[in-house]
Amino acid sequence: xxxxxxDGDPVPSSGELPESALAGLGTRPFGFYVHVxxxxxxxxxxxxxxxxxxxxxxxxxxxxxxxxxxEEVRRARxxxxxxxxxxxxxxxxxxxxxxxxxxxxxxxxxxxxEEFGLAPGAEVTTEANPESVGPAYLAELxxxxxxxxxxxxxSAREHVLAVLDRRHTPGRAVQAVREARAEGFEHVNLDxxxxxxxxxxxxxxxxxxxxxxxxxxxxxxxxxxxxxxTRLAARIRRGELPMPDDDVAADRYLIAExxxxxAGFGWYEVSxxxxxxxxxxxxxxxxxxxxxxxxxxxxxHSHVGGTRWWNVKHPAAYAGRLAAGASxxxxxxxxxxxxxxxxxxxxxxxxxxGFPLAGIDRPxxxxxxxxxxxLETEPFKRGRAVLTLRGRLLADALVRDLVG
Numbered sequence: 001x002x003x004x005x006x007d008g009d010p011v012p013s014s015g016e017l018p019e020s021a022l023a024g025l026g027t028r029p030f031g032f033y034v035h036v037x038x039x040x041x042x043x044x045x046x047x048x049x050x051x052x053x054x055x056x057x058x059x060x061x062x063x064x065x066x067x068x069x070x071e072e073v074r075r076a077r078x079x080x081x082x083x084x085x086x087x088x089x090x091x092x093x094x095x096x097x098x099x100x101x102x103x104x105x106x107x108x109x110x111x112x113x114e115e116f117g118l119a120p121g122a123e124v125t126t127e128a129n130p131e132s133v134g135p136a137y138l139a140e141l142x143x144x145x146x147x148x149x150x151x152x153x154x155s156a157r158e159h160v161l162a163v164l165d166r167r168h169t170p171g172r173a174v175q176a177v178r179e180a181r182a183e184g185f186e187h188v189n190l191d192x193x194x195x196x197x198x199x200x201x202x203x204x205x206x207x208x209x210x211x212x213x214x215x216x217x218x219x220x221x222x223x224x225x226x227x228x229x230t231r232l233a234a235r236i237r238r239g240e241l242p243m244p245d246d247d248v249a250a251d252r253y254l255i256a257e258x259x260x261x262x263a264g265f266g267w268y269e270v271s272x273x274x275x276x277x278x279x280x281x282x283x284x285x286x287x288x289x290x291x292x293x294x295x296x297x298x299x300x301h302s303h304v305g306g307t308r309w310w311n312v313k314h315p316a317a318y319a320g321r322l323a324a325g326a327s328x329x330x331x332x333x334x335x336x337x338x339x340x341x342x343x344x345x346x347x348x349x350x351x352x353x354g355f356p357l358a359g360i361d362r363p364x365x366x367x368x369x370x371x372x373x374x375l376e377t378e379p380f381k382r383g384r385a386v387l388t389l390r391g392r393l394l395a396d397a398l399v400r401d402l403v404g
Contacts, residue, residue, distance in 0.1 A: 008331030011309055015079050015327025018334060021305035025080065028305075029286045031089035032112050034069060035297030036097040037315055038062055040129075044165035044235070045193075047227035049299030049313055050095040060315035066104035070111040071322045072296045077115040080304070085292070086119040087112055089283035092126035099129075102137050106144030108296075113145070123147055123187075123282045130176040131168040138183040148281075149180045150189040150220075156210035157203045160196050163241065164224075165231065174214040181215060187279055189218040194252040196224050197241040204252050205259065212263040217279035219265060220272050221256045223249040250393050257389060270350045270392050288347045290340070298328070306335045342403045349402070350395055354379055354386035365401045374398055 039050045051060075090112060092105060105126060112118070125148040126141065138149070153173035155161050161170060173190060180188050190211045194204050211219055224244050226233050235241045257267065265273035269288065274280045286293060295302040298318035301310045309332030312318050321328040335343070341359065348355045357380070360366055366385065369375050374391035387395060 006310070006331070008309070008333045011327055011329040011332050013326045015075060015329055017079060017304060017307055020334065021307035022081070024305055025292065026085040028085075029088050029289075029291035030085035030116075031091065031283050031286050031291065031293040032073075032087055032116075033283075033293055033295045033297075033300060033302075034090065034092045034097070034108055035295065035300040036065065036092060036094040036100060037298050038065075038095050038099045040096070040099065040132075041165065041167060042231070044163070044231035045224060045227070047230050048095065051315060056315060060319055062100060064319065065100060065315070066107050068319045068322055069108050069296050072328060073108070073111045073115055075322070075327065076294045076296075080294075086117045087122060088119045089123045089286055089293075090118075090125070091283040094127060096129045096132055097126045098132040098137065102140035102144070105141065105146070109145055118145070125150055125187075125189075125281070125283060127152065127191075128176070129168060130172040133176060133179075135179050135183060138180050138185070142184045147185070148187040148189070149176075149185050150191065150218075151176050151180075153190045153207070153211060154193045155196065155199070155203070156207040157199070160199045160203055160207075163196050163198050163232075164193065170210075174210055177214040177216050187218065188216040189220060189281065190214065190216045192219065192221045192256075193224050194221060194256065195244040195249040197236070197244065201251070201255065204255055208256060208259045212259065212265075217275040218273070218281060219260060221253075221260075222271050223253070253393060254389075266352070267392070268352045270387070270395055285351075288351060290344055290347075306340055308333050308335065345403060346399050349385060349387065349399060352386065354384040357383050357385055360385060360402060362402055369398055369401075 035049070037050050039052055042050065042052055090109060092108075097105060109124060118124075124146045126146060127150045130151050130153065151173050152166075154164055154166050156170050158170050161168070177188050177190065192207055192211060226236060226244065232241070236243050260267075260273045264275055266275075267273050268280050269284070272281065272284070292304045293302060294304070295311065298311055298315045299313045301308065309329045311328040312321060312330045318328045345355055345359065357366065366375070369391070370377070370380055373388055374394060376386040376388055379386040391398060
């Protein structure tokens with residue numbers, strides 16, 4: 001089943017934000033995340049807030065979704081006021097956004113532009129299942145203002161895709177990248193997953209080789225996480241599949257670093273590689289560096305000026321709130337200065353640019369990390385904590401030590 005929402009403080013029915021959130025609005029990068037919660041089938045490893053047709057029930061439909069999302073965009077304009085920032089990035093995620101007609105995605109983007117204005121050179125991305133798009137669909141997105149495609153490849157091996165319950169054929173993601181390039185998309189990402197049960201080192205190398213050969217300018221590679229409540233977790237619990245091994249995952253990460261670096265990609269976040277600074281995902285960088293964003297859609301999370309909130313989970317409940325003229329927000333939290341500082345450390349230390357040493361108050365932990373080869377020496381001398389390759393493998397543990 002879809003993941004549950006966290007607890008939090010009540011949100012006014014109007015959705016208005018605290019004055020502290022609005023202070024400084026426009027001085028930080030601002031973006032939109034648009035959640036499209038529809039999938040043809042549910043992948044066995046996925047616990048995202050997504051729904052197949054049989055799970056939707058009454059009160060929600062693909063056909064009405066664009067109009068409902070646009071209502072939330074208009075509410076965002078009213079809540080943030082007339083002096084709100086221009087939009088630097090827009091990211092359509094899911095689910096499978098490209099299950100909607102391309103014209104619906106373009107309509108939502110048009111509403112964001114009409115209400116807020118897209119900044120010159122704004123980055124506009126949509127995720128896509130490789131099977132859900134073709135040249136005509138991609139051409140319509142490109143004409144409508146989309147600048148970046150992100151395809152869920154996951155693996156080039158059919159038996160690995162079968163364990164993940166992915167429905168696309170192994171070669172389709174490669175072809176989709178080529179089609180996107182042909183339709184004028186300069187920036188294209190492929191998402192990969194490693195350490196799936198039954199995957200070998202050779203399988204992983206083959207997936208990386210296929211991704212590189214396809215010609216994207218960005219690759220994201222994530223270790224498989226077994227989430228409670230998923231079909232994959234149930235299969236592992238029954239003994240049908242082995243639990244992913246941390247040591248195997250580390251070896252796969254090293255293989256990814258070796259092959260991607262050799263192909264001209266450079267890491268800029270622990271799980272992300274790009275061929276140039278211009279190819280980096282600016283929307284994700286907005287998240288990682290403390291920017292502001294408004295999340296549209298059921299279960300979508302937002303953050304403005306230290307206030308974080310999340311919408312009701314089910315599409316029918318989401319549509320009902322907006323139809324009644326109320327905020328779709330389920331709950332929120334206002335982060336204090338200490339919480340915000342900890343969050344910045346947790347996120348920015350994962351970046352190739354690192355984190356300023358002046359913002360870390362645990363000198364013994366820092367010294368131990370430097371001596372243990374987890375931090376680069378030269379950036380350290382310049383006052384920056386930057387992870388080494390070994391540090392990237394142990395990033396989560398290091399962050400726990402630094403904030404503990």
